[in-house]
Amino acid sequence: MSASGRLMPLQSQAANSAGRPETWRAIGVPTDRRLAVLGQRRSGKTTLLKSLSGKPGLGLARPVQIAQFSPVANAGGLFHPKLNVNENIRFLADLYGVEPRRLAAGILEFCALEADWSVILGSNDPALRRSLEVAAVMFLPFGCYLIDDAGHLPSDIIDRCFEMAKERRAGVIFSTSNVRLARQRADCILVVAKNGLQLFDDVEKGIAFFGQYKD
Numbered sequence: 001m002s003a004s005g006r007l008m009p010l011q012s013q014a015a016n017s018a019g020r021p022e023t024w025r026a027i028g029v030p031t032d033r034r035l036a037v038l039g040q041r042r043s044g045k046t047t048l049l050k051s052l053s054g055k056p057g058l059g060l061a062r063p064v065q066i067a068q069f070s071p072v073a074n075a076g077g078l079f080h081p082k083l084n085v086n087e088n089i090r091f092l093a094d095l096y097g098v099e100p101r102r103l104a105a106g107i108l109e110f111c112a113l114e115a116d117w118s119v120i121l122g123s124n125d126p127a128l129r130r131s132l133e134v135a136a137v138m139f140l141p142f143g144c145y146l147i148d149d150a151g152h153l154p155s156d157i158i159d160r161c162f163e164m165a166k167e168r169r170a171g172v173i174f175s176t177s178n179v180r181l182a183r184q185r186a187d188c189i190l191v192v193a194k195n196g197l198q199l200f201d202d203v204e205k206g207i208a209f210f211g212q213y214k215d
Contacts, residue, residue: 027199029190030171031069031144034162036182036203037175038210039192045175046075048192049146052173068143069173073134075148085117085132096140106139107132110164111157131157138164143171150174151181158185179207 029035029052039045049072071078079088089107093100104117111131121129130153137145138161145165150158162185165172173190176182182189182203189206191198200206 027197029173029199030188031173032169032171034185034187035171035173035190036186036188036206037173037190037192038177038179038182038206039175040177043192045177045192046072046148048197049075049148049173049175053146070137070140070142070145072146072148073137074130074150074153076129076133078133078136079121079129081121084120088121089117089136092136098140103136103139107135110135110138110160127154134161141168141170145170145172147172147174149176150185151176151178179210182207 037045037048053069053072078092079085080091083091086104089104090100093103111134121132134147134153134157145161147153147161153161162172172185174185186203189200189203189210191200191206191210193209193212198206198209200209
């Protein structure tokens with residue numbers, strides 16, 4: 001079942017009964033809605049989001065064209081762990097053509113963080129690193145934001161992500177295995193199943209389909 005709105009053409013590869021990849025088929029992924037990517041652990045949710053952002057190693061799906069997707073937030077690959085926060089901000093600001101002070105101010109406004117930004121990022125608390133990464137991504141303007149493992153983020157951070165995306169009329173694609181979160185936040189569902197990707201306009205139908213593959 002396809003979802004309406006701005007669609008990103010995506011090719012999904014299903015597996016046969018023996019678990020071997022079969023023919024690629026095209027689906028349209030909405031980029032202006034709140035799409036939950038539902039899947040079990042190690043099902044390929046993070047790989048799917050990275051493929052949308054343009055990263056190699058596409059696994060069971062690959063984009064047909066480039067869209068204005070954000071980098072994948074909360075996936076641990078945006079900031080370098082051996083650089084401090086200030087150095088990471090300068091690098092990211094240069095990459096996306098923004099003033100480093102503006103990016104730093106935007107991060108602080110997004111989530112009031114108390115941290116020593118001169119300390120090597122890898123030395124900081126993992127939850128703090130995730131919050132910094134998400135804040136940096138959400139400050140930058142994109143047509144659709146990609147958030148990995150949304151259920152592992154504090155509820156106030158998730159609230160702000162969806163608020164900012166709504167203000168910018170941008171979509172959000174977030175991965176999770178948490179049915180409750182998908183029901184609360186999504187208006188359509190993409191299930192990462194054994195037989196490929198299945199898209200649902202109806203959230204409850206998507207959740208019911210996902211339930212067939214839960215352990």
